[in-house]
Amino acid sequence: MTLNKSLKNTLEKRLKNNPMASKFDLNKSDLYDILKAKGITHLYHANTVSTSITFLNQGHLLSRKYVQDNNLFQTPQYTDAKDKKFGIFDDVFLDFIDIHKEWKKHDFYGPFLFAFDIEILRSDLIKTLRITKKNSSNWKDNEPEKDWYYSDLSEFNDNYKKENKRNNIGSMIILKDIDGKLPLRPYLSKMIFDNPNLTVNLKGEKKYLSNLLGAKLYEVVNDNNYIDIKRELRHKHNAFQCQCWWEYNVMHLVRFNNLKRLFHPKP
Numbered sequence: 001m002t003l004n005k006s007l008k009n010t011l012e013k014r015l016k017n018n019p020m021a022s023k024f025d026l027n028k029s030d031l032y033d034i035l036k037a038k039g040i041t042h043l044y045h046a047n048t049v050s051t052s053i054t055f056l057n058q059g060h061l062l063s064r065k066y067v068q069d070n071n072l073f074q075t076p077q078y079t080d081a082k083d084k085k086f087g088i089f090d091d092v093f094l095d096f097i098d099i100h101k102e103w104k105k106h107d108f109y110g111p112f113l114f115a116f117d118i119e120i121l122r123s124d125l126i127k128t129l130r131i132t133k134k135n136s137s138n139w140k141d142n143e144p145e146k147d148w149y150y151s152d153l154s155e156f157n158d159n160y161k162k163e164n165k166r167n168n169i170g171s172m173i174i175l176k177d178i179d180g181k182l183p184l185r186p187y188l189s190k191m192i193f194d195n196p197n198l199t200v201n202l203k204g205e206k207k208y209l210s211n212l213l214g215a216k217l218y219e220v221v222n223d224n225n226y227i228d229i230k231r232e233l234r235h236k237h238n239a240f241q242c243q244c245w246w247e248y249n250v251m252h253l254v255r256f257n258n259l260k261r262l263f264h265p266k267p
């Protein structure tokens with residue numbers, strides 16, 4: 001081994017064992033305490049049906065980059081180019097809230113929701129994390145990183161779930177140091193799937209979409225042995241006080257491709 005190579009290896013090892021801490025890497029135990037105090041019991045990840053099926057088959061939430069590099073399937077996201085530019089393409093995202101439930105409308109990222117027990121923060125699966133101040137799709141080139149991430153948990157504690165509800169939706173956890181994969185087990189506690197209340201034509205027959213998809217998802221969930229994980233069909237019989245049935249209905253009429261992108265098991 002040449003001297004240069006040996007030096008390079010040593011430096012790489014040192015960097016790996018002691019990565020240069022960024023002031024935006026926050027302490028997960030402190031965050032756990034803050035979330036507990038705010039009554040938050042779960043962390044969430046919403047996605048399209050087809051990308052969620054990839055995650056279930058792989059047993060992990062995966063970064064956009066991981067799925068791409070491993071030739072797995074995921075639905076296109078218009079944010080991919082931006083995510084690459086801002087260095088978050090290989091990151092995994094978690095929300096503090098069930099956005100659909102909180103905002104009473106469909107989740108833009110998709111109708112399938114993974115809910116993890118908050119105890120995941122105390123496990124070895126997560127080392128450090130970042131929290132965004134606003135959704136990364138709203139980040140701008142000329143902004144400093146401090147406009148994107150909290151550098152102080154007390155600031156997050158003061159802001160989150162206070163006054164401006166808009167702040168809540170943009171705040172999410174970004175996991176950078178997990179090589180693009182977060183195991184579903186053992187902290188996945190629930191899977192929630194939207195019923196869009198739509199009837200579609202399949203080979204000349206009218207079928208209730210959530211029944212069709214439910215059967216499809218059941219195959220995957222069963223095959224992958226998630227049978228013990230709690231499941232919920234959101235709005236099984238009605239969607240009082242929620243806009244999603246209306247939104248999905250309009251999508252069915254005027255933006256069918258987007259409906260397909262969200263719900264189709266293999267678009």
Ligand SMILES: [Zn+2]
Nearest residue numbers: 239242243244
């Ligand atoms: Zn709804």
